[in-house]
Amino acid sequence: MRRLGSVQQKISCVFLTEVKNEPSTKREYQKFRVLATETLNPKVLESDIQSAVPTEKLxxxxxxxxxxxxxxxxxxxxxxxxxxxxxxxxxxxxxxxxxxxxxxxxxxxxxxxxxxxxxxxxxxxxxxxxxxxxxxxxxxxxxxxxxxxxxxxxxxxxxxxxxxxxxxxxxxxxxxxxxxxxxxxxxxxxxxxxxxxxxxxxxxxxxxxxxxxxxxxxxxxxxLEIQSAPAVNYQQLLGWFQGCEEGKVEGIVWHCSDGTLIKLHRHHLGLRWPVEDPFLNSRPVLVNVDVTQYECDFIPKSLxxxxxxxxxxxxxxxxxxxxx
Known part of the structure; x- marks a missing residue:
């Protein structure tokens, strides 16, 4: 049996978390919520999150x-x-x-x-x-x-x-x-x-x-790099998700130079998802698809x-x- 698809070192939340004994807003079957505290997870500092590339979590x-x-x-x-x-x-x-x-x-x-x-x-x-x-x-x-x-x-x-x-x-x-x-x-x-x-x-x-x-x-x-990501600070991130157009995303994934992926989901901050008019839908999009360049019999009405x-x-x- 061979191995495929790297499971990189992943940190599920940039902050330390605590469990609340109340129904999850993300998963209907889950009877508890995982919420972020204002304390940074020490592991994210080891991975130099300050120099990481913040990207949109889809x-x-x-x-x-x-x-x-x-x-x-x-x-x-x-x-x-x-x-x-x-x-x-x-x-x-x-x-x-x-x-x-x-x-x-x-x-x-x-x-x-x-x-x-x-x-x-x-x-x-x-x-x-x-x-x-x-x-x-x-x-x-x-x-x-x-x-x-x-x-x-x-x-x-x-x-x-x-x-x-x-x-x-x-x-x-x-x-x-x-x-x-x-x-x-x-x-x-x-x-x-x-x-x-x-x-x-x-x-x-x-x-x-x-x-x-x-x-x-x-x-x-x-x-999808985030151009105006705030500092890795609880209050600044909360404000960014709540008040910034670019913050209308499901979450952030920081890509660290050592390969570590560090995530922050809106639910970690007690914020709802999905939201009306997410940021991905605010950007114009160009279609650049030309099947005539291929010698292929495409299925009718395929994408x-x-x-x-x-x-x-x-x-x-x-x-x-x-x-x-």
Whole structure:
């Protein structure tokens, strides 16, 4: 079994957190809230967060590009999770333990089955050659997105393996305030993680497309840099999220020079998400998709052909793109 997709060192909150015994505003099934205190997590100072690059955290689903069947492929995130019996036992343990003991896993028997093509992510702890679950009881991993798998039809809509390209949303190379929807060769995205956003992903906070004509796009992690990020201070960050147009985002991910990723979610500050008119929708977007350059028989009404019909057209907002 090989490893794929780096699980970088991640710090889930820039501040130390505390647990409140009240229902989560982020996850309906969660009976507690994790809120940030005003104390910086000492680990973020070790990673030199002051010199890190702040980027917008997008609300989508994580993807990865790596080789499969001898060519670049899109991979979807699929964590290996405990079966029902083990999950019940694990939750009982979590509520009863005082932290002086560790939960004992049987990796061969305690987890739900996954496709044969599933592989665990690089960086996952191993014991005797077997991947070990994280603190949530999950083993992070990936499955290749194949065109005949209906479970990942929205992933499939943004890639074309015949031409070896993906539909990507990114800042325009010459005008950073302008967004661009374009095709990017998959080999240029190798070993990158990306976020899939769109109509049928996480209740579509960005208002993309419609039920009749869904729109989905890939966005490379770290590509949407925040230009006016405040100092890493609780009150300044709170004020930025509440009062700044650029602060209408799900969160911030700081990319540190040592590879560490440090996150801050609006929910950590007790703020709601989604918000009306998120920042991603405030920027103009140019469509730069031309399928005539490829010798390929595209599926009628695919996203590639539909966007190609709008090639060269600029929209004031992402949500203004309508194919109907």
């Amino acid at each position: 609300d989508g689903t994580c993807c990865y590009v790596s080789a499969y069947k001898g060519k670049p492929y899109l991979w979807a995130r699929l964590d290996k999770k405990p079966n029902k019996q083990t999950e019940k036992r694990f939750k009982t343990f979590q509520h009863s333990t005082k932290g002086s003991e560790a939960f004992v896993w049987n990796v061969k028997e305690d987890f739900r089955s996954v496709p044969e093509s599933w592989i665990f992510a690089h960086g996952v702890t191993q014991c005797n050659g077997y991947p070990q679950p994280d603190e949530n009881g999950h083993i992070p991993g990936w499955v290749p997105v194949e065109n005949d798998n209906k479970q990942y039809c929205w992933h499939s809509s943004v890639v074309n393996y015949e031409i070896g390209a993906a539909l990507v949303l990114r800042p325009h190379t010459e005008h950073q305030e302008l967004l661009e929807i374009t095709t990017v060769p998959l080999h240029e995205l190798l070993e990158q993680t990306l976020e899939l956003i769109g109509t049928n992903i996480n209740a579509n906070p960005y208002g993309l497309g419609s039920k009749k004509q869904p729109i989905h796009l890939l966005v490379s992690h770290g590509v 590639f052909t539909t966007f190609s019909e709008f090639n060269g057209r600029q929209f004031d907002h992402l949500k203004d793109i309508c194919f109907e």
